[in-house]
Amino acid sequence: MGTALVVTSGKGGVGKTMVTANLGVALAELGKLVAMVDMDVGLRNLDIIMGLENRIVYDLNDVIDGQCKLQQALIMDKRFDNLYLLPAAQTRDKSSITSRQMRELCAELKDRFDFVLLDCPAGIEHGFTVSVAGADEAIVVTTPELNAVRDADRVIGLLEAAGHRNPYLIINRVRPRLVRRNQSLRVQEVVDILAVGLLGVIPEDERVVASMNLGEPVVLYGGEVAHAFRDIARRMLGEEVPMLPVEEGRGVLGALRRMMGIG
Amino acid sequence: MRDPGRPGDSPREILLHLPDGQDFSRALEALDRQLSGADPMDVVVDIGTRKLSTRELLRLEEAISRHGSRLLRVTESPSRKGGSTLRIVGSSGSRHREVVEEESQRPSEDFERTLLHKGVLRAGQMIKYGGNVVILGDVNPGAEVIAGGDVVVVGTVRGLIHAGARGNSAAIVVALRLDPVQLRIGRHFSRRPEDGPTEEGGPEMAWVQDGRIVVEEYRSDVRRR
Numbered sequence: 317m318g319t320a321l322v323v324t325s326g327k328g329g330v331g332k333t334m335v336t337a338n339l340g341v342a343l344a345e346l347g348k349l350v351a352m353v354d355m356d357v358g359l360r361n362l363d364i365i366m367g368l369e370n371r372i373v374y375d376l377n378d379v380i381d382g383q384c385k386l387q388q389a390l391i392m393d394k395r396f397d398n399l400y401l402l403p404a405a406q407t408r409d410k411s412s413i414t415s416r417q418m419r420e421l422c423a424e425l426k427d428r429f430d431f432v433l434l435d436c437p438a439g440i441e442h443g444f445t446v447s448v449a450g451a452d453e454a455i456v457v458t459t460p461e462l463n464a465v466r467d468a469d470r471v472i473g474l475l476e477a478a479g480h481r482n483p484y485l486i487i488n489r490v491r492p493r494l495v496r497r498n499q500s501l502r503v504q505e506v507v508d509i510l511a512v513g514l515l516g517v518i519p520e521d522e523r524v525v526a527s528m529n530l531g532e533p534v535v536l537y538g539g540e541v542a543h544a545f546r547d548i549a550r551r552m553l554g555e556e557v558p559m560l561p562v563e564e565g566r567g568v569l570g571a572l573r574r575m576m577g578i579g
Numbered sequence: 580m581r582d583p584g585r586p587g588d589s590p591r592e593i594l595l596h597l598p599d600g601q602d603f604s605r606a607l608e609a610l611d612r613q614l615s616g617a618d619p620m621d622v623v624v625d626i627g628t629r630k631l632s633t634r635e636l637l638r639l640e641e642a643i644s645r646h647g648s649r650l651l652r653v654t655e656s657p658s659r660k661g662g663s664t665l666r667i668v669g670s671s672g673s674r675h676r677e678v679v680e681e682e683s684q685r686p687s688e689d690f691e692r693t694l695l696h697k698g699v700l701r702a703g704q705m706i707k708y709g710g711n712v713v714i715l716g717d718v719n720p721g722a723e724v725i726a727g728g729d730v731v732v733v734g735t736v737r738g739l740i741h742a743g744a745r746g747n748s749a750a751i752v753v754a755l756r757l758d759p760v761q762l763r764i765g766r767h768f769s770r771r772p773e774d775g776p777t778e779e780g781g782p783e784m785a786w787v788q789d790g791r792i793v794v795e796e797y798r799s800d801v802r803r804r
């Protein structure tokens with residue numbers, strides 16, 4: 317029996333889909349059987365990021381409506397035969413899936429997969445409620461900006477109310493240079509405010525944008541972002557992996573500034 | 580107690596009832612029918628004397644947002660007698676707020692009552708209580724505490740606190756760290772405590788002195804008035 321995790325944020329555009337895709341790949345690399353579900357009906361893009369859009373025949377709504385079997389709608393990844401995508405419908409009434417249907421679908425997916433990753437739409441409306449209903453655990457994605465953190469906080473409150481007592485936190489698009497100039501919140505400040513367990517920190521990297529356009533998750537490129545995702549995947553499997561010091565600037569200057577309390 | 584400073588904005592408000600003694604799912608279906616085909620509205624739901632679980636609240640919200648409307652508030656019919664009732668009030672839409680609200684039916688006793696909240700009070704959450712409020716956790720940006728009496732926060736205050744909300748300027752606010760967006764005591768308010776948060780260290784206390792809110796290091800011998 318696998319685990320279903322919802323990847324959510326409140327604020328849009330902070331990197332839920334990017335996280336879902338790369339976490340899927342990183343878990344698959346470790347030999348886990350993974351299903352990614354695109355819950356963003358009407359705005360689907362997980363398939364594009366994975367480079368799988370041309371293989372879609374059936375979608376999530378077809379499965380729910382009984383138009384096809386789950387197996388027929390699942391698309392196998394090009395690179396990993398243990399990674400699958402269940403795409404969202406392109407055009408559909410956004411509210412046509414109920415929480416109960418979602419729970420049933422996730423139960424079926426968990427029978428077959430080790431991890432089920434639900435890429436949640438932005439906001440806290442119906443799509444959020446339904447995605448959360450199907451999940452055992454939640455990953456909250458935020459960027460180190462005040463308004464994103466506030467929306468994440470709101471979402472964590474709602475998750476708690478729905479019984480998800482200990483959501484995980486991923487802080488995306490951390491820019492060490494801005495942090496050092498005090499133009500961005502520090503990782504520790506974000507963690508202090510949200511008061512939930514930190515699963516990982518992902519740096520800003522131009523290659524993320526390029527990779528998304530090419531349909532090749534950035535984990536496959538190597539580099540710092542890839543490293544961060546591989547660490548996260550290992551943490552999810554229960555390994556103790558220390559956080560990379562993404563933002564601190566290891567230099568003497570950084571240490572000095574910290575000692576003097578101006579860093 | 581009424582919401583202070585909440586503008587009566589928004590489109591059209593409609594009041595719908597969940598009749599007492601009706602199974603929740605039934606009541607929800609009825610409400611669903613009432614909303615279908617209607618324009619998006621701000622919906623206030625009167626739950627009579629029933630108590631909603633969080634799950635039911637989420638279902639209610641889901642049912643309403645399905646029609647493009649949003650749940651603005653949940654109210655009870657005032658038929659309930661005595662004591663105070665804890666209830667969760669929620670609304671959705673872009674400015675979603677989940678509110679934990681406690682209101683006493685007997686205001687005269689409010690002053691002696693204290694509400695304890697364990698855990699972080701998060702953005703969009705609000706505690707409103709006629710008596711004193713103690714929070715074991717932080718009050719985050721976007722969260723609000725409105726108390727008739729004193730407010731004690733065993734954590735950091737980054738949100739909005741209103742102590743002595745019924746005009747009691749003798750009320751105090753104590754917190755491990757005070758860094759609120761806004762602090763109100765009685766009828767006084769300050770954007771940020773004028774003395775600013777003290778150096779990292781001991782707990783801080785805010786109270787009204789000579790008509791303005793001051794913040795100082797908390798000392799156990801400080802007495803009100």
Ligand SMILES: Nc1ncnc2c1ncn2[C@@H]1O[C@H](COP(=O)(O)OP(=O)(O)OP(=O)(O)O)[C@@H](O)[C@H]1O
Binds near residue numbers: 438
């Ligand atoms: N670490 C990063 N470095 C650079 N760019 C990034 C990073 N993470 C995300 N982005 C960029 O941010 C944009 C939004 O990412 P993504 O689509 O994953 O967000 P989302 O939360 O799923 O958005 P939505 O709420 O619309 O579903 C993309 O263009 C992506 O390339």
Ligand SMILES: [Mg+2]
Binds near residue numbers: 332333334356435437
């Ligand atoms: Mg997305």
